[in-house]
Amino acid sequence: MTSTEELNCSREEQHLLRDDFTLFPGKCAAVRVTLYNDRVVVEKRRASDGQNGRVTPKADTVRLADVIGCECGRARSTYASNNSRLSLTSLTTKKPPNDTAAAFLCLHSYPYNKPAASGGFRRKRDVIFRVNKYDTHEQNLEIAQKWRLAILLILRRVTVENEEDISAARLPPARKLLVLVNPASGRRKGVQIFNKQVVPIFRDAELDYDLVVTNKQFQATEMAKTLDPNEWQGIVVVAGDGLVYEVLNGMMMHQDPSSVLKIPIGIIPAGSGNALFAAVMSKTGEQLAKLPPLHAAFLLCKGGHHPIDLVSITTPIRHIHSFLALTWGIIADIDIESERFRWMGKPRFTIGTIIRVLNLRRYHGALSYLPAENQEQYEHLRIPAAKKKVKKRLPRPHSTMDTTSEGLGIPKAHLPRFRSLNADLSKIEAGNGLAFSEEFIMEDDDVGSDDPEATESNPLQANGFIPGPNHPGSSNPSLEPSSQSSYLPPKVTDPLPEGWTTIEGDFVGILLTYMSHIAVDVEVWPRRKFDEGVISIQFMHFPQSRRNMVEFVNAIQTGRHLTLPFTRSLFVKAFRLVPLTKPGILTVDGEVIEYGPVQGEVLSNKPHIIIPTDQFQST
Numbered sequence: 237m238t239s240t241e242e243l244n245c246s247r248e249e250q251h252l253l254r255d256d257f258t259l260f261p262g263k264c265a266a267v268r269v270t271l272y273n274d275r276v277v278v279e280k281r282r283a284s285d286g287q288n289g290r291v292t293p294k295a296d297t298v299r300l301a302d303v304i305g306c307e308c309g310r311a312r313s314t315y316a317s318n319n320s321r322l323s324l325t326s327l328t329t330k331k332p333p334n335d336t337a338a339a340f341l342c343l344h345s346y347p348y349n350k351p352a353a354s355g356g357f358r359r360k361r362d363v364i365f366r367v368n369k370y371d372t373h374e375q376n377l378e379i380a381q382k383w384r385l386a387i388l389l390i391l392r393r394v395t396v397e398n399e400e401d402i403s404a405a406r407l408p409p410a411r412k413l414l415v416l417v418n419p420a421s422g423r424r425k426g427v428q429i430f431n432k433q434v435v436p437i438f439r440d441a442e443l444d445y446d447l448v449v450t451n452k453q454f455q456a457t458e459m460a461k462t463l464d465p466n467e468w469q470g471i472v473v474v475a476g477d478g479l480v481y482e483v484l485n486g487m488m489m490h491q492d493p494s495s496v497l498k499i500p501i502g503i504i505p506a507g508s509g510n511a512l513f514a515a516v517m518s519k520t521g522e523q524l525a526k527l528p529p530l531h532a533a534f535l536l537c538k539g540g541h542h543p544i545d546l547v548s549i550t551t552p553i554r555h556i557h558s559f560l561a562l563t564w565g566i567i568a569d570i571d572i573e574s575e576r577f578r579w580m581g582k583p584r585f586t587i588g589t590i591i592r593v594l595n596l597r598r599y600h601g602a603l604s605y606l607p608a609e610n611q612e613q614y615e616h617l618r619i620p621a622a623k624k625k626v627k628k629r630l631p632r633p634h635s636t637m638d639t640t641s642e643g644l645g646i647p648k649a650h651l652p653r654f655r656s657l658n659a660d661l662s663k664i665e666a667g668n669g670l671a672f673s674e675e676f677i678m679e680d681d682d683v684g685s686d687d688p689e690a691t692e693s694n695p696l697q698a699n700g701f702i703p704g705p706n707h708p709g710s711s712n713p714s715l716e717p718s719s720q721s722s723y724l725p726p727k728v729t730d731p732l733p734e735g736w737t738t739i740e741g742d743f744v745g746i747l748l749t750y751m752s753h754i755a756v757d758v759e760v761w762p763r764r765k766f767d768e769g770v771i772s773i774q775f776m777h778f779p780q781s782r783r784n785m786v787e788f789v790n791a792i793q794t795g796r797h798l799t800l801p802f803t804r805s806l807f808v809k810a811f812r813l814v815p816l817t818k819p820g821i822l823t824v825d826g827e828v829i830e831y832g833p834v835q836g837e838v839l840s841n842k843p844h845i846i847i848p849t850d851q852f853q854s855t
């Protein structure tokens with residue numbers, strides 16, 4: 237062998253297994269199958285080539301990233317039995333050949349039909365090989381089982397470098413999940429979505445789960461309070477963001493929050509507000525608009541987990557935990573006040589937004605915050621994400637969801653559908669719409685990028701840090717933000733320490749977020765990581781011109797609003813908001829909380845979500 241050949245040999249990628257099978261169903265083509273760490277390559281063999289003959293150069297590749305499970309079994313008996321794990325009748329309508337000796341190996345894969353960005357979506361594709369090398373079924377089954385074991389080891393992220401690594405002793409047991417279905421979420425189709433769309437995928441992945449259909453509010457919180465962290469490898473919420481919020485708050489009431497927070501939470505979207513789902517899909521590059529439960533279930537089967545930010549929120553009467561956002565002013569008003577138009581369905585948000593934009597409210601209040609150190613490291617968050625390649629006429633996620641086939645049941649997102657307002661608001665801007673309440677809308681020339689009356693004070697210095705333990709005023713000691721030292725005084729009425737900045741003035745609205753999305757189609761901070769460790773604040777001073785409001789409403793879906801000169805954004809470790817205008821609405825993760833002073837900070841104790849970390853860039 238020449239040195240060049242030696243070099244080529246050493247460069248050749250090492251395969252783990254290689255064997256000759258036939259494809260099933262179809263013409264039972266003879267194929268040479270090779271398993272690598274990330275794929276299975278299937279090469280057709282020519283009939284004239286014999287056992288050791290050449291293979292045709294054109295190969296089919298099954299990416300293991302698209303595979304969630306692998307099964308093997310005896311062909312004839314499983315064909316006859318409906319109870320068998322591998323029922324070929326469920327895999328194909330084709331009847332297997334009448335050979336009792338053969339074994340089958342089936343890869344459950346869910347590849348995209350075309351890229352997600354071009355409107356593609358995953359659909360099930362079982363790849364079935366018939367193993368018929370030996371005269372006895374036991375020998376053929378042994379080969380199929382070895383392949384299955386190797387593939388399962390890779391799917392469960394066990395390092396497999398060579399054939400010796402393929403051992404049953406190294407295979408981690410299947411994950412056990414607690415599935416919580418809220419039958420009252422969204423269009424009340426949670427149970428149907430789970431049974432029809434999720435169960436078959438979980439079965440393919442051999443996931444073990446216990447199912448609980450909630451029958452009342454806070455049942456999920458009660459369950460999370462006493463979870464055994466060693467019993468579950470994940471909690472799957474088939475609902476909206478509201479049930480995730482309940483689970484997280486229950487976990488924080490657990491006697492050992494740190495251990496229970498390690499149980500990652502997964503979401504199958506079935507509610508009105510599905511921001512967490514949207515963030516997960518967006519970060520992994522998965523299809524968001526088509527077949528949401530299928531894509532969400534696929535990711536849950538792939539496993540993996542990642543921390544997310546959790547914010548402790550204190551009001552005069554309670555202490556809660558939030559994973560999405562706190563809103564005050566225009567967004568909270570549209571979200572909650574449009575409830576009275578719920579009978580309209582999705583257009584309720586359009587109407588609600590028009591009403592609020594036309595009658596812009598002035599909210600007087602004081603926003604105090606402790607800026608995050610090294611502000612420069614968050615600067616990149618202000619840049620809108622690159623435009624996604626989406627076909628021009630591709631329906632917006634929410635509209636697709638609203639009209640999806642039976643059982644999908646993902647209606648409206650929880651916050652206003654800004655994109656759907658484009659047409660209406662442009663008309664208004666051009667003066668064709670409803671009459672404006674001029675009292676509250678100023679012309680552009682009158683409007684600066686900041687409220688001239690707003691006062692900003694920065695008493696400097698110290699780091700604003702209050703050593704913990706903290707929050708003695710909390711009515712429930714188990715809600716304490718674990719052992720973390722707090723930047724906040726115990727009570728929301730206590731004076732703030734030094735080092736804080738306060739902006740007092742008139743606002744159109746203030747949005748405090750710790751997730752990239754606040755609704756399926758509202759990506760407020762497209763570049764935000766799940767565990768950025770800071771609270772992103774965005775606000776607009778009052779007054780604002782009609783043109784500014786239209787521009788803001790149009791821009792917020794894509795993050796372009798971050799660059800608008802009349803909005804301001806901040807990155808903070810802790811905040812206190814004191815609304816002075818009454819009445820008003822405050823929401824936390826889409827739920828209304830008591831109106832009044834509220835403060836919060838990011839916790840170092842972070843919950844986890846189920847997300848295949850190898851499928852997205854966490855930094």
Ligand SMILES: Nc1ncnc2c1ncn2[C@@H]1O[C@H](COP(=O)(O)OP(=O)(O)OP(=O)(O)O)[C@@H](O)[C@H]1O
Nearest residue numbers: 420421422450451452453475476478479507508509
């Ligand atoms: N069986 C039940 N009946 C009524 N409410 C329930 C039930 N189970 C859970 N809930 C409550 O439903 C609320 C909303 O849940 P979820 O977020 O899943 O749905 P949603 O449709 O997005 O919510 P929203 O009504 O806020 O739009 C949660 O606060 C939860 O406590």
